[in-house]
Amino acid sequence: MSSEPVRKRLGANERREEIVRVTLDLAARQGVDDVTTQDMAQAMGVTQGAVFRHFPSKDAIWLAVMQWVRDRLMAVLGRAAAEGRDPLDALQRVFFAHIDFIAGKPAIPRLLMSEHLHARSPLLRKLVTEILLGFEAKIAGLLEDARKQGLARGDLDTQAAATLYLGMVQGLVLQTSILRGQRELRSEAARTFPIFLQAIRAPSDR
Amino acid sequence: MSSEPVRKRLGANERREEIVRVTLDLAARQGVDDVTTQDMAQAMGVTQGAVFRHFPSKDAIWLAVMQWVRDRLMAVLGRAAAEGRDPLDALQRVFFAHIDFIAGKPAIPRLLMSEHLHARSPLLRKLVTEILLGFEAKIAGLLEDARKQGLARGDLDTQAAATLYLGMVQGLVLQTSILRGQRELRSEAARTFPIFLQAIRAPSDR
DNA sequence: CTTTTGATAGTAACCGGAAACTACCCTATG
DNA sequence: CATAGGGTAGTTTCCGGTTACTATCAAAAG
Numbered sequence: 366m367s368s369e370p371v372r373k374r375l376g377a378n379e380r381r382e383e384i385v386r387v388t389l390d391l392a393a394r395q396g397v398d399d400v401t402t403q404d405m406a407q408a409m410g411v412t413q414g415a416v417f418r419h420f421p422s423k424d425a426i427w428l429a430v431m432q433w434v435r436d437r438l439m440a441v442l443g444r445a446a447a448e449g450r451d452p453l454d455a456l457q458r459v460f461f462a463h464i465d466f467i468a469g470k471p472a473i474p475r476l477l478m479s480e481h482l483h484a485r486s487p488l489l490r491k492l493v494t495e496i497l498l499g500f501e502a503k504i505a506g507l508l509e510d511a512r513k514q515g516l517a518r519g520d521l522d523t524q525a526a527a528t529l530y531l532g533m534v535q536g537l538v539l540q541t542s543i544l545r546g547q548r549e550l551r552s553e554a555a556r557t558f559p560i561f562l563q564a565i566r567a568p569s570d571r
Numbered sequence: 572m573s574s575e576p577v578r579k580r581l582g583a584n585e586r587r588e589e590i591v592r593v594t595l596d597l598a599a600r601q602g603v604d605d606v607t608t609q610d611m612a613q614a615m616g617v618t619q620g621a622v623f624r625h626f627p628s629k630d631a632i633w634l635a636v637m638q639w640v641r642d643r644l645m646a647v648l649g650r651a652a653a654e655g656r657d658p659l660d661a662l663q664r665v666f667f668a669h670i671d672f673i674a675g676k677p678a679i680p681r682l683l684m685s686e687h688l689h690a691r692s693p694l695l696r697k698l699v700t701e702i703l704l705g706f707e708a709k710i711a712g713l714l715e716d717a718r719k720q721g722l723a724r725g726d727l728d729t730q731a732a733a734t735l736y737l738g739m740v741q742g743l744v745l746q747t748s749i750l751r752g753q754r755e756l757r758s759e760a761a762r763t764f765p766i767f768l769q770a771i772r773a774p775s776d777r
Numbered sequence: 778c779t780t781t782t783g784a785t786a787g788t789a790a791c792c793g794g795a796a797a798c799t800a801c802c803c804t805a806t807g
Numbered sequence: 808c809a810t811a812g813g814g815t816a817g818t819t820t821c822c823g824g825t826t827a828c829t830a831t832c833a834a835a836a837g
Contacts, residue, residue: 374786374831396686398604401822415787417824478684483748484602493749518769525762532742532763539741540734542689543699556731557738563724564770583812607796621813623798 381419383409385433388426392472397427397479424486427476431489434473435496441466446503452511453566456504457558460534464554467538474538501527508565517565526565533561587625589615591639594632598678603633603685630692633682637695640679641702647672652709658717659772662710663764666740670760673744680744707733714771723771732771739767 375383387408391400402423406413420426445462449455467473476482482489505527511517537557541550581589593614597606608629612619626632651668655661673679682688688695711733717723743763747756 377786380786396690398686399690402824403822411786412788413823414789414825418786423823475686475689477745477749480602480604480681480685483681484605490749494753497746497749522762522766525759526766528743528746528759529739529763529766531746532740533735533738534742535745536738536740536742537734539684539745540703540737543683543696543703547700553731553734556728557735560728560732560735560770564766568774581812586812608798609796618814619797620799620815624812629797 377419380409381429384416384419384426385430388430389433389470389472392430392475393470397472397475397481424488427481427486427489428492431476431492434470434476435492438463438466438496442500442503446507451516452507452514453516453562456507456511456530457562459504459507460530460558461554463534464537464551467534468550471542474535474542477535478539497531501531504530511565515567518567521565529564530561533557583625587635590622590625590632591636594636595639595676595678598636598681599676603678603681603687630695633687633692634695634698637682637698640676640682641698644669644672644679644702648706648709652713657722658713658720659722659768662713662717662736663768665710665713666736666764667760669740670743670757673740674756677748680741680748683741684745703737707737710736717771721773724773727771735770736767739763 384405387405388400391404391408395404402416403413405426406416416426420429441462442459445458446455449458477493482493505523508517508521508523508526508530512519512521512523517523537550537553541548541553590611593611594606597610597614601610608622609619611632612622622632626635647668648665651664652661655664683699688699711729714723714727714729714732714736718725718727718729723729743756743759747754747759
């Protein structure tokens with residue numbers, strides 16, 4: 366741990382990036398609302414005041430973190446969807462890519478559930494709302510395609526199914542977050558997804 | 572709101588109850604982590620120091636709140652389940668009773684998601700874990716009964732289905748919490764539940 | 778190739794405010 | 808009048824944010 370007596374003076378861009386990285390990391394360990402600017406500074410081997418040279422406020426840091434997460438997530442999910450051979454296959458790939466992404470970054474669900482998001486920062490809320498709605502639309506689109514190709518039930522309410530899909534992801538995450546140590550996200554997800562598939566698959570396909 | 576200038580000197584038990592009530596109420600409005608003992612006192616027309624005459628610490632207050640919630644929730648869900656004519660009917664009644672209960676007490680999801688629970692108070696976490704596992708077992712039991720009676724698919728993984736069920740509830744709550752004002756919990760739930768039913772219902776029953 | 782200089786990352790000390798908890802006193806009520 | 812519930816007025820700690828100063832670096836100037 367004593368590897369940075371000389372670790373100073375980064376360029377502004379790199380420092381901003383490091384702040385985002387370090388903040389995500391700390392949030393995973395201590396929880397979003399318990400990360401102080403002092404903690405961030407300490408994790409980088411820098412004083413607390415230095416943080417404010419790169420961001421005008423703590424809120425701006427969380428906003429930057431959320432944007433970083435959005436960009437990564439969208440890239441990963443887009444790639445996963447493109448690899449699918451048909452809409453339902455794409456849906457499955459997106460699901461597990463999503464789960465894996467979150468499993469690798471435990472700070473994300475915590476950010477989604479933080480008081481900070483829900484109550485204190487309207488800008489952050491707005492950003493998350495956009496991400497959520499966009500994502501839901503994407504899922505609904507896949508389901509619609511599946512329906513048109515006869516892979517999903519003809520009478521499927523694709524909008525509601527997309528909501529269920531998102532709920533499944535978020536619910537699994539919340540549960541494994543509370544039952545930390547007793548449940549493992551990936552394995553729960555693997556058991557649960559087939560049941561969801563039963564709900565949407567065309568009867569002829571079983 | 573200026574209706575109690577004379578509202579003082581309650582018995583210790585009643586005061587404890589009022590603290591719990593008022594705390595839940597404030598948590599619904601401001602968010603769990605933003606409720607201060609000052610807020611509680613103010614909401615009761617009492618000074619902040621007085622709160623600590625009835626609870627040894629703030630943590631103890633949250634614990635009491637959670638126990639209060641558990642007792643109410645279990646009573647409501649038990650009643651709903653008892654009214655069901657068959658296991659699947661009971662499941663549906665439990666679902667909507669659950670949704671209605673949460674819709675009427677917005678503080679509950681916030682408590683579940685609060686950092687306070689996840690990081691700071693192991694006792695609270697333990698309590699919530701018990702509630703969650705007990706609830707899941709109850710759902711799994713209903714599903715098992717349904718399967719035995721031929722109402723649910725014979726090859727259903729009831730454990731995983733129970734997880735999906737819980738995930739659906741929690742996911743819906745989280746979504747409507749983030750999309751507050753754009754989505755309404757009850758109506759989303761009403762659209763989503765039928766899709767869940769499709770997943771577990773025996774093929775012959777459609 | 779060296780020196781100067783201007784921009785800026787980083788430091789240290791501080792501020793205002795808020796929150797949990799406490800010590801001590803008061804007073805309404807039975 | 809005794810006592811339990813309540814009030815007053817702190818203390819301590821911590822956190823976000825600011826400010827005045829310093830160290831470093833790169834490029835222009837010589």
